[in-house]
Amino acid sequence: MRFDHVSIAVKSIDRAAEFFTRYFPAIQRSPKTRDDQVSGAFYWQDFHLGGFVVELIEDLPEKPGFVTKFIEKHGEGMHHLSIEVNHLDPIVEKLRAGGVRVVDEQKYPSGSATAFISPRSAFGALIQFWQVPDFDAVHKQNPPRDGRARFDHVSLAVRDINQAYSFFTNYFTPTSIEHEPHLVDNGTFALGHMQIAGFKIEFIQSPAGGTNNDFVAKFINRYGEGMHHITLVLADFDGTVAKLKAGGVRIVDESTNWRGEKEAYVSPRDAFGVLIQLWSAEQDQ
DSSP: OEEEEEEEEOSOHHHHHHHHHHHSOEEEEEEEEEEEETTEEEEEEEEEETTEEEEEEEEBTTBOOHHHHHHHHHOSEEEEEEEEESOOHHHHHHHHHTTOOEEEEEEOTTSOEEEEEOTTTTTTOOEEEEEOTTTTTSOOOOOOOOSSEEEEEEEEEOSOHHHHHHHHHHHSSSEEEEEEEEEOTTSSOEEEEEEETTEEEEEEEOOTTOOSOSHHHHHHHHHOSEEEEEEEEETTHHHHHHHHHHTTOOEEEEEEOTTSOEEEEEOGGGTTTOOEEEESSOOOO
């Protein structure tokens, strides 16, 4: 297994792509392309950002489908995580044997195949497996990091980090725990990090014995468990934040920690439903 991309459901790929390329060092990987899957036809386009891949998906204007349904229910925002694999069938068999709900399976003449873990079984995250023929030979390598940005992680809001750790350790490989669940310095929430198939996933949870009024609890009460934010580490933090503000993009929760590292968030209202955490330096929380 290897992580390939995070996918964002948007009303307009063109507008979303323009936003990400204007404010961040995003480089197109694939042009806007139509795809037909068992879940329906749609357009997609992806780009490299900080050593990782971000995909944008949009419905056909003449035929609204699953993207439109997602946006009508949740608004624009992160739709799924995608993982490339070399053999899909044994993975699906193991998932089903463990009672995990697998949906939207499809096989192609090329030897490619796809299947999704339902968010009901994966802590609110829709996870795609994509079987790649000649897995080792055809991998589109991410470009080397140029030092301007690093896509650090995707964060999932969950009710129980230990249960999430157990699920991903059981069904995904390779995995390793970078940080056991622990309270952050101000005690407002707990977090933990795992490397899953070559990518870092952060899990955030309300503090034990909390008042159910912290930001993680509020998010889960409103949206359910699921993808909460993405984190970018920026070399030119000040310049990027200034550019965003000059463009009318709402920046919230700016702060500087005791080490002098700066943090800010791009409001999802101005970023196609995606809460984007920005850091000024390498982080190890």
